[in-house]
Amino acid sequence: MMNNIFEIAEACLHNPTIDEKLAQTHHAKLLLDNGQLDFSSNQAVQAIGGVKFPEKPILQAPRNMPKRKITSPEGVIAFFHAIAHVEFMAIYLAWDLLYRFRGLPEQFYQDWLCVADEEAQHFELIRQHLRSLNVEYGDLPAHGGLWDHAVETADDLLARLALVPRCMEARGLDVTPAIITKFAAQEDTAGVAILNRILSDEVKHVERGSYWFKTLCNQQGLQPETQYQALITQYYRGGKPKGPFNREMRKIAGFSDAELDWLEMG
Numbered sequence: 402m403m404n405n406i407f408e409i410a411e412a413c414l415h416n417p418t419i420d421e422k423l424a425q426t427h428h429a430k431l432l433l434d435n436g437q438l439d440f441s442s443n444q445a446v447q448a449i450g451g452v453k454f455p456e457k458p459i460l461q462a463p464r465n466m467p468k469r470k471i472t473s474p475e476g477v478i479a480f481f482h483a484i485a486h487v488e489f490m491a492i493y494l495a496w497d498l499l500y501r502f503r504g505l506p507e508q509f510y511q512d513w514l515c516v517a518d519e520e521a522q523h524f525e526l527i528r529q530h531l532r533s534l535n536v537e538y539g540d541l542p543a544h545g546g547l548w549d550h551a552v553e554t555a556d557d558l559l560a561r562l563a564l565v566p567r568c569m570e571a572r573g574l575d576v577t578p579a580i581i582t583k584f585a586a587q588e589d590t591a592g593v594a595i596l597n598r599i600l601s602d603e604v605k606h607v608e609r610g611s612y613w614f615k616t617l618c619n620q621q622g623l624q625p626e627t628q629y630q631a632l633i634t635q636y637y638r639g640g641k642p643k644g645p646f647n648r649e650m651r652k653i654a655g656f657s658d659a660e661l662d663w664l665e666m667g
């Protein structure tokens with residue numbers, strides 16, 4: 402078995418087989434915990450176009466996805482399948498962040514490996530829950546846009562941190578509490594437990610994104626809040642992520658009042 406973090410990352414990104422990817426991810430985390438992980442970067446980084454995904458689920462534009470309410474059994478299944486896909490893609494996003502950007506402190510790589518491992522755990526929890534509902538991940542189509550920001554920011558680390566952890570993933574902090582309330586009202590205790598677990602981990606992941614964004618901006622003499630606005634404006638082509646924003650959780654996750662005020666200005 403490999404023990405170099407970048408070789409394992411490349412293997413994970415280039416392997417479309419779900420169970421192998423999960424095993425490789427947990428193996429890397431175990432090596433880290435045992436002090437056996439090698440962080441030397443000796444090989445060229447492969448282009449992001451080489452990343453491979455499973456044949457299923459079939460990917461669709463979000464506008465073509467059927468809209469279902471979670472008050473129906475089909476709606477619950479569609480919801481958890483969508484979340485399984487988000488978590489599955491989050492494994493790729495964490496590995497890619499770690500793989501593509503080199504020459505950073507070892508802590509950077511340790512942080513994103515821990516994120517990849519937790520995303521793999523989230524995916525496994527939801528896959529298990531789907532199986533209890535007689536559905537396998539891949540049985541339904543899934544949102545095809547979750548990799549777009551990764552491709553657009555493949556050669557700009559600050560943009561990657563602004564757009565992926567501090568935008569896409571931060572969105573989960575805004576929307577998940579209300580979804581948990583709905584599942585609680587339906588007395589879906591298994592669903593509530595999974596979503597609570599994911600939410601508490603996700604706050605830490607976004608916080609790591611904020612921490613590294615600020616640290617790297619400061620090292621480059623850039624003002625983090627100005628830089629965040631500039632990158633979001635650039636990649637949203639003048640637009641902005643839509644609210645409402647969960648200020649309380651986003652502040653725990655490292656957003657400043659100035660950043661939140663700017664996002665809320667509409």
Ligand SMILES: [Fe+2]
Pocket residue numbers: 488491519520523599603
């Ligand atoms: Fe997650």
